[in-house]
Amino acid sequence: MRAGEALRRLGERRPLVHHITNYVSVGLVANATLCTGALPVMAHAREEVAEMSGAAGALVLNIGTLDERQVESMLAAGRAANERGIPVILDPVGAGATALRTRTAGRLLSELEVSAVCGNAGEIATLAGLAAEVRGVESIGGDAREAALKAASSLGLTVAATGAVDYVCGGGRALAVENGHPLLGRVVGSGCASTAVVGCFAAAAGSADPETVAHALAYFGCAGEEAARGAGGPGTFEARLLDALAALSSDPSRLSGRLRVGDAGAG
Amino acid sequence: MRAGEALRRLGERRPLVHHITNYVSVGLVANATLCTGALPVMAHAREEVAEMSGAAGALVLNIGTLDERQVESMLAAGRAANERGIPVILDPVGAGATALRTRTAGRLLSELEVSAVCGNAGEIATLAGLAAEVRGVESIGGDAREAALKAASSLGLTVAATGAVDYVCGGGRALAVENGHPLLGRVVGSGCASTAVVGCFAAAAGSADPETVAHALAYFGCAGEEAARGAGGPGTFEARLLDALAALSSDPSRLSGRLRVGDAGAG
Amino acid sequence: MRAGEALRRLGERRPLVHHITNYVSVGLVANATLCTGALPVMAHAREEVAEMSGAAGALVLNIGTLDERQVESMLAAGRAANERGIPVILDPVGAGATALRTRTAGRLLSELEVSAVCGNAGEIATLAGLAAEVRGVESIGGDAREAALKAASSLGLTVAATGAVDYVCGGGRALAVENGHPLLGRVVGSGCASTAVVGCFAAAAGSADPETVAHALAYFGCAGEEAARGAGGPGTFEARLLDALAALSSDPSRLSGRLRVGDAGAG
Numbered sequence: 001m002r003a004g005e006a007l008r009r010l011g012e013r014r015p016l017v018h019h020i021t022n023y024v025s026v027g028l029v030a031n032a033t034l035c036t037g038a039l040p041v042m043a044h045a046r047e048e049v050a051e052m053s054g055a056a057g058a059l060v061l062n063i064g065t066l067d068e069r070q071v072e073s074m075l076a077a078g079r080a081a082n083e084r085g086i087p088v089i090l091d092p093v094g095a096g097a098t099a100l101r102t103r104t105a106g107r108l109l110s111e112l113e114v115s116a117v118c119g120n121a122g123e124i125a126t127l128a129g130l131a132a133e134v135r136g137v138e139s140i141g142g143d144a145r146e147a148a149l150k151a152a153s154s155l156g157l158t159v160a161a162t163g164a165v166d167y168v169c170g171g172g173r174a175l176a177v178e179n180g181h182p183l184l185g186r187v188v189g190s191g192c193a194s195t196a197v198v199g200c201f202a203a204a205a206g207s208a209d210p211e212t213v214a215h216a217l218a219y220f221g222c223a224g225e226e227a228a229r230g231a232g233g234p235g236t237f238e239a240r241l242l243d244a245l246a247a248l249s250s251d252p253s254r255l256s257g258r259l260r261v262g263d264a265g266a267g
Numbered sequence: 268m269r270a271g272e273a274l275r276r277l278g279e280r281r282p283l284v285h286h287i288t289n290y291v292s293v294g295l296v297a298n299a300t301l302c303t304g305a306l307p308v309m310a311h312a313r314e315e316v317a318e319m320s321g322a323a324g325a326l327v328l329n330i331g332t333l334d335e336r337q338v339e340s341m342l343a344a345g346r347a348a349n350e351r352g353i354p355v356i357l358d359p360v361g362a363g364a365t366a367l368r369t370r371t372a373g374r375l376l377s378e379l380e381v382s383a384v385c386g387n388a389g390e391i392a393t394l395a396g397l398a399a400e401v402r403g404v405e406s407i408g409g410d411a412r413e414a415a416l417k418a419a420s421s422l423g424l425t426v427a428a429t430g431a432v433d434y435v436c437g438g439g440r441a442l443a444v445e446n447g448h449p450l451l452g453r454v455v456g457s458g459c460a461s462t463a464v465v466g467c468f469a470a471a472a473g474s475a476d477p478e479t480v481a482h483a484l485a486y487f488g489c490a491g492e493e494a495a496r497g498a499g500g501p502g503t504f505e506a507r508l509l510d511a512l513a514a515l516s517s518d519p520s521r522l523s524g525r526l527r528v529g530d531a532g533a534g
Numbered sequence: 535m536r537a538g539e540a541l542r543r544l545g546e547r548r549p550l551v552h553h554i555t556n557y558v559s560v561g562l563v564a565n566a567t568l569c570t571g572a573l574p575v576m577a578h579a580r581e582e583v584a585e586m587s588g589a590a591g592a593l594v595l596n597i598g599t600l601d602e603r604q605v606e607s608m609l610a611a612g613r614a615a616n617e618r619g620i621p622v623i624l625d626p627v628g629a630g631a632t633a634l635r636t637r638t639a640g641r642l643l644s645e646l647e648v649s650a651v652c653g654n655a656g657e658i659a660t661l662a663g664l665a666a667e668v669r670g671v672e673s674i675g676g677d678a679r680e681a682a683l684k685a686a687s688s689l690g691l692t693v694a695a696t697g698a699v700d701y702v703c704g705g706g707r708a709l710a711v712e713n714g715h716p717l718l719g720r721v722v723g724s725g726c727a728s729t730a731v732v733g734c735f736a737a738a739a740g741s742a743d744p745e746t747v748a749h750a751l752a753y754f755g756c757a758g759e760e761a762a763r764g765a766g767g768p769g770t771f772e773a774r775l776l777d778a779l780a781a782l783s784s785d786p787s788r789l790s791g792r793l794r795v796g797d798a799g800a801g
Contacts, residue, residue, distance in 0.1 A: 023290045024560050024564050025561065027295070031502070041403030043361070065577065067579040101582065233778070235772065235774060238502065239505065297559075315635065318634075
């Protein structure tokens with residue numbers, strides 16, 4: 001689904017997007033969800049996650065500050081989402097940096113039917129079994145396109161590797177998204193927020209096919225471009241990013257001609 | 268207690284307001300407390316909550332991201348607050364959305380002497396036993412005035428149902444607060460922040476009677492009106508909301524003639 | 535190490551700084567770390583903290599919202615940091631306010647080799663065994679210089695007591711840092727953020743000697759001074775503070791002549 005249609009649906013239906021996420025960027029993630037037109041809810045208690053996912057249009061799992069109990073809740077929520085057939089999006093934050101993160105990302109992918117994985121090049125390369133350097137939660141170098149292609153093929157789902165150019169692969173397709181701005185890399189949690197927007201678009205579309213994911217990232221990147229104009233640095237940029245997400249979602253026609261989503265060669 | 272007097276007392280006494288709250292809006296809640304003139308503290312460890320509440324002027328319980336251990340800490344802190352006779356404010360975030368949240372709100376209300384409950388129309392309707400739709404943590408429709416009246420009567424305490432107009436009921440009174448701005452509904456945690464401000468005013472007044480609660484919400488709404496002028500969207504609005512809370516609390520005379528608190532018919 | 539050299543090293547090496555911290559100011563702490571030029575990572579799971587600290591250039595422990603499990607993780611991470619010889623920085627948030635916080639700060643100091651402690655005057659006085667009033671996480675009065683001198687002497691490490699003037703003592707030296715702005719005291723977590731910047735400088739220098747700590751605080755204070763120009767209050771100031779940290783770290787020559795670090799008498 002393309003961005004304009006996804007944003008119009010979100011504005012009409014206001015689906016719930018259930019996040020089980022890290023406590024570093026949780027506020028930005030929730031606000032990005034609301035500014036995109038969906039209703040965010042964060043709920044992690046074992047006793048309620050299945051019920052909450054049961055009311056949601058998509059589930060977003062982010063392992064940025066994972067611990068054992070949180071992973072159990074992710075599995076319970078994911079099973080409920082799978083039973084209802086709603087999209088499950090995984091952001092494997094820090095996979096490759098510690099054994100716990102790599103193992104947990106693998107466990108979520110094997111025990112749940114994940115619709116799409118969104119991460120930086122190093123995290124995606126780790127999941128694809130390629131050599132990668134992940135320092136904390138940052139990717140150091142690496143070929144994002146190759147990582148996304150390989151991971152999409154081996155995992156059999158949509159994979160986005162985000163960076164200066166985002167690559168979205170799956171089902172034999174490979175798309176490149178060229179929207180964005182360097183200031184996005186200077187804000188903690190901007191990657192988590194872009195994955196949250198993917199969750200919103202997946203809730204609107206009812207799936208996380210490559211086009212839907214690429215258009216979510218393109219819309220997010222456009223907001224970054226708009227926010228950068230007049231920003232004084234990373235702090236004021238973050239506030240303006242939310243302004244831009246809200247402005248573009250409430251008038252999707254403003255995206256016209258600005259989305260730079262293109263073919264990225266054979267998937 | 269009216270807003271001017273509450274803000275003057277807060278500036279002089281700087282009471283501690285103890286929050287046990289969710290991790291989504293915790294930063295906004297803490298900063299709203301500080302900008303209103305009180306000292307915020309977040310502490311949730313079972314070993315220290317009673318001691319922390321023992322030093323506070325009010326306790327604010329917010330179940331936005333509750334889990335079992337946090338609820339135990341809320342009960343321990345609440346008992347300490349009750350023993351010392353300081354106001355306890357409850358924000359029943361998401362009551363009506365899951366059984367855990369509805370049950371927990373009920374348990375806190377039955378095991379503790381809560382002074383005031385502040386929530387959206389759907390959450391308050393749920394506590395009043397009325398039909399309600401709560402999607403995640405958002406209220407979908409519903410009659411806020413009716414919900415507040417019924418809940419105040421059945422629970423026997425001050426109840427605020429917030430929305431485009433806030434209704435504050437209790438002790439046979441019903442007040443309507445018409446301050447506010449639509450952008451408040453576009454910021455995650457603005458409801459939590461308004462409840463935090465109610466906690467500050469209750470700490471100043473030593474109680475959470477309807478007038479005190481209504482004036483807290485009116486002051487918060489005025490700050491929203493002021494913040495909206497010149498805001499570019501929800502992100503810049505949030506920063507400006509804190510600026511406005513701080514500006515109004517340090518010079519309460521600026522509220523003169525701007526508070527729109529009125530009678531809302533028979534309680 | 536002086537500020538210019540520390541910032542140049544951070545820009546070249548991008549060391550990881552591992553934080554185990556509170557959930558109130560965690561977003562500000564992470565963004566301040568990134569804006570200073572280091573890579574922040576928050577990880578608290580017992581299973582991964584040692585591995586994460588093993589990849590880091592410094593470890594920052596902040597007890598602002600401590601609980602039992604988090605303290606166990608701090609000890610495990612601290613031991614790993616000690617084995618590798620990387621600096622460990624402690625922010626004893628709320629020491630003096632509850633027995634749990636005072637006891638935990640003492641336990642971390644006795645079981646780990648801490649390089650530097652950074653806190654407000656009341657927290658530092660508590661660690662020095664002096665009378666102190668700590669209301670929640672705020673220091674009420676107290677002599678910061680005396681507290682820092684006494685704590686540095688009794689603990690045998692670098693101690694910073696922050697306030698209108700910051701005092702940094704250790705190894706027979708006592709330095710005063712006069713950079714800063716009153717708006718820093720109006721933002722929740724600005725003290726946590728300044729400790730995070732100390733962690734970044736310690737990662738650059740490989741130690742937390744008084745000069746390195748004082749220059750970190752002076753750089754942070756300069757950013758506060760710059761952010762205050764044009765800020766409309768605490769909310770817009772916080773965003774501008776991150777802008778200023780990023781601007782000064784990417785061009786350290788702009789600090790020239792602005793750092794006000796001086797001798798503060800016999801240590």
